[in-house]
Amino acid sequence: MAHLASRRTRALTLPVGLALTASLGFLPGTASAAPGKAPTATVRTDGPKLSYVVNTRVGLGTVKQVKQAIAKAGGTVVTSYDRIGVIVVHSQNPDFGPAIRKSWGVQSAGATRTNPIVPQATKDIGVAQPLTAAQAEAASAKATAGQDELEPLQWDLPAIKADKAHQKSLGSSKVTVGVIDTGVDDTHPDLAPNFDRKASVNCVSGAPDTTDGAWRPAANESDHGTHVAGTIAAAKNGTGVTGVAPGVKVSGIKVSNPDGFFYTEAVVCGFVWAAEHGVDVTNNSYYTDPWLFNCKNDPDQGALVEAVTRATRYAEGRGVVNVAAAGNSDHDLALRAIEDTTSPNDSTTVTRTVDPRLCPDIPTMLPGVVTVSATGAKGLKSSYSNYGLGIIDVAAPGGDSTVYQTPEAPATSGLILSTLPGGKFGYKAGTSMASPHVAGVAALIKSTHPYASPAVVKALLTHQADATACGAPYDIDGDGTVDAVCQGGKSYNGFYGAGVVDALDAVRR
Numbered sequence: 001m002a003h004l005a006s007r008r009t010r011a012l013t014l015p016v017g018l019a020l021t022a023s024l025g026f027l028p029g030t031a032s033a034a035p036g037k038a039p040t041a042t043v044r045t046d047g048p049k050l051s052y053v054v055n056t057r058v059g060l061g062t063v064k065q066v067k068q069a070i071a072k073a074g075g076t077v078v079t080s081y082d083r084i085g086v087i088v089v090h091s092q093n094p095d096f097g098p099a100i101r102k103s104w105g106v107q108s109a110g111a112t113r114t115n116p117i118v119p120q121a122t123k124d125i126g127v128a129q130p131l132t133a134a135q136a137e138a139a140s141a142k143a144t145a146g147q148d149e150l151e152p153l154q155w156d157l158p159a160i161k162a163d164k165a166h167q168k169s170l171g172s173s174k175v176t177v178g179v180i181d182t183g184v185d186d187t188h189p190d191l192a193p194n195f196d197r198k199a200s201v202n203c204v205s206g207a208p209d210t211t212d213g214a215w216r217p218a219a220n221e222s223d224h225g226t227h228v229a230g231t232i233a234a235a236k237n238g239t240g241v242t243g244v245a246p247g248v249k250v251s252g253i254k255v256s257n258p259d260g261f262f263y264t265e266a267v268v269c270g271f272v273w274a275a276e277h278g279v280d281v282t283n284n285s286y287y288t289d290p291w292l293f294n295c296k297n298d299p300d301q302g303a304l305v306e307a308v309t310r311a312t313r314y315a316e317g318r319g320v321v322n323v324a325a326a327g328n329s330d331h332d333l334a335l336r337a338i339e340d341t342t343s344p345n346d347s348t349t350v351t352r353t354v355d356p357r358l359c360p361d362i363p364t365m366l367p368g369v370v371t372v373s374a375t376g377a378k379g380l381k382s383s384y385s386n387y388g389l390g391i392i393d394v395a396a397p398g399g400d401s402t403v404y405q406t407p408e409a410p411a412t413s414g415l416i417l418s419t420l421p422g423g424k425f426g427y428k429a430g431t432s433m434a435s436p437h438v439a440g441v442a443a444l445i446k447s448t449h450p451y452a453s454p455a456v457v458k459a460l461l462t463h464q465a466d467a468t469a470c471g472a473p474y475d476i477d478g479d480g481t482v483d484a485v486c487q488g489g490k491s492y493n494g495f496y497g498a499g500v501v502d503a504l505d506a507v508r509r
Contacts, residue, residue, distance in 0.1 A: 009182065009224045009260065010285040010325035010432030012384050012398075043074035047094030048116035051078070051206065053264050053307040054100055054109040058085040062105040069103035078265070079207035081272050084310040088206035088265040090117065097299065110303030112264040114290055115346040128223060128426035131417065136425075142410045148234075148242045150425060153417050155377050155407040156231075156397035160437060161504035162244050165444060169507040170236055170247030172447035177232050177250050177439050178279035178320075180270040181225030181286065182260065183217035184252030185421035188226065190240040191250065194233045199251035199277045206265030208273055215252035216421075222260050223420045225252060227428050228285055230419030231436040232443070241417055241425060244440025244503060248447060251279060261289040261346060264304045267363065271311035275318035280446050281457075282315065283439035284324040284369070285432035288362045290344035295359035308362045316368050321446070321454045323439045324364035325398075325431035326373045326386040330484060333365065333388035334494060356391075365391065370442070370458060373495060374398025374434035376405030377414045379468070381484065381495040383476045385431055389487045389494035393458075394465050394501050396437035399429030404476050437501065444506035464506060465499035467491050 052075065056066045063082050070077060074093030081087070085107075093099070100109045131150070140149040146167075157163045176196045183202075186195040202214035217225065233250040234243035243250075253273055255266035267288050274282050288294070288308060294301040312322050331338055333356050341351045356365065364371050373395045374382040381387060382400040402414035415427035438461065445460050446452060452460070470486035470493050477483065486495040 009222065010328055010430045010435065011224055011227070011428045012328045012430035012432070043072070043093050044095060045074060045092045047092050049090060049092045051112045051117060051263065051265055052089045052091060052096065052109055053112055053268065053303055054087040054089055055107045055303055055306050055310070056085040056087065056105050057107060058083070063087070066103060066105045069106070070100060073099040073103070075100065078205065079269070081268065084272065084314045086268055086307045086310055088268070101299065108299070108303040108306050110300030112304060113346055114344040128227065128420055128428050129413070129415065130420070131425040131427070135412065139410065148236060149239055150241045150417060152410045153412065154241060155411040156399070156416055156437065157242065157244070159375070159379065159397045160244070160441065160501050165503035165507045166236065166242070166246065169444065169447065171245035171444050172450065173247060173249060174450065175248040175280045175443050175446045176278055177245070177248060177281045177283060177443050178253045178274040179225050179229045179232065179250060180253045180255055180267070180274070180282050180284050181228055182222040182256045183215055183225045183254040184229045184250070185216055185226045186252060188230070188419050188421065188423055190234040190237070190419050191226070191229055193235040193237060194246070194249050196249040196251040199249070199274070199279050200253065201273050202254045203266045203269035203273060204254060204257050206269050208269060215254045217254070218258065221258055222256065224285070224432065225254070226421050227418045227426070228283060228432065228436045231416065231433060232283065232440045234419055241419065244437055245443040245447070248443045256286070262286045264288055264307055268307050268311040271315040271322070274320055275315040279320055281321045281323060281439050281442045283436050284322065284363050285435045286325070287327070290346040292340045292343045292345070292361065293338070293354045293356060293359035294362055295354060297358065301359075305360060305362055309366050312363055312366050312369055316454050319454060321370065321442050321457045322363065322368065323370045323372060323435055323442060325435035326364055326371050326392060327361060328384040328430050329386055330384055331386045332484065332494065333361070333386055333391040335388070370394065370438060370461065372396055372431060372435045372438045373497065374400075374431045375496070375500060376400030377407035377411070378405040379500070380405060380471070380476065381474065381486070382429070383483070385434070387484060387486070387494045392494060392497035394438055394461055394498055395468065395496040396434040396501050398431050398434030399427070441501040441503050441506050444503055448507055448509060460506070461501060462498035464502045465497070466502050467499040468496040469493070470495060
């Protein structure tokens with residue numbers, strides 16, 4: 001299924017009558033020039049203003065020299081993450097990239113976008129299917145003791161045994177999940193009790209902005225991050241919906257600009273912020289724009305892969321478990337060749353054939369990141385979900401067309417119900433919605449095992465997952481044609497990885 005033109009969050013636009021969306025290792029270092037003077041040629045300033053990441057050798061002396069070279073090449077440092085050797089730069093020198101790559105200490109450098117940095121009008125990014133008053137009233141009437149009033153509509157909770165897990169534990173308030181996304185409305189009654197303001201930030205520029213409320217989506221911006229946050233940690237308070245881990249904290253780490261683009265400098269800032277502000281788990285339901293796949297042999301795209309890889313590894317090294325959505329194109333990510341017709345998505349797209357091994361989707365295909373596929377109400381791979389043997393780690397409910405996978409009553413929609421800005425609730429579907437279920441389970445594991453390292457948490461995620469076999473040939477729409485091929489056995493395969501995550505096992509010691 002096609003991605004939205006304006007940005008690539010991992011929420012999905014479904015067929016008419018169902019719902020709309022809300023919306024590898026380090027790159028090998030290129031040969032560095034010998035120490036010497038930075039370029040002295042006349043610097044041009046007549047090009048479009050672009051943003052760059054400059055990846056350096058780690059070390060204060062090296063970083064200092066590279067910053068001097070950046071200035072001489074016509075660049076302005078926006079911020080510098082010296083601990084991972086990533087510098088965010090703006091420049092109007094059209095030759096900045098090639099020039100700075102020749103400087104001593106620079107391992108790679110690339111433009112993070114193909115469209116100049118200019119104010120742009122907010123685009124229509126779609127809306128969630130709102131919960132109607134009649135649906136809310138019907139759900140409330142069916143809620144049993146101990147359930148929030150809309151919980152009967154959340155078929156996704158029993159699908160991962162979260163309802164049973166909540167009888168044992170809601171999770172620890174000492175655990176925080178950072179929602180690296182479009183922003184979180186912390187004023188929502190279901191999110192306010194569990195919101196971690198100290199771990200929240202706006203990273204859109206590439207530098208952290210801690211202004212109060214800067215992490216919230218503006219009035220015309222995407223509600224995607226708020227929906228994701230509710231799936232993770234909506235409070236169990238008798239009203240609204242219930243999160244997978246309703247006792248843990250959630251923070252908003254805003255990394256998308258007003259048009260909904262997730263650029264590299266913002267994503268790097270988000271991971272570094274999480275690493276340094278007590279975040280235990282991050283959820284990443286997006287692509288790093290503007291490339292659907294970033295080819296490491298391209299000077300610009302390769303630098304983006306390296307910068308985000310450094311950031312995710314830094315976060316994991318500081319104790320953070322990074323969870324990411326696999327994507328909504330029904331791609332087999334284990335193939336050697338995939339046609340990409342959507343990149344770059346911030347200017348004129350081109351058609352290219354890529355090998356995902358060499359051109360990863362970041363951050364989801366980076367080493368150490370937990371990659372999540374989506375399932376529907378019948379427990380089958382969602383019609384849109386990406387998959388791939390050796391790529392998918394675990395699966396979780398992301399919703400699907402109600403025609404394809406209809407939930408059991410009292411639930412009426414095959415999509416995922418969660419929080420929306422302004423105290424509202426609504427349905428969405430996508431691997432965007434599957435990933436936060438896994439982030440929530442990871443938070444429950446961390447609550448049960450507070451001293452567990454990221455490696456241990458990830459091992460428990462996969463070990464405790466309910467193994468799910470490929471099953472019959474996958475013909476989700478029943479037209480007699482196989483829609484995707486699942487490879488592997490019951491214990492591990494390309495559709496479900498190690499299986500569907502299990503929240504009940506997560507709270508058992």
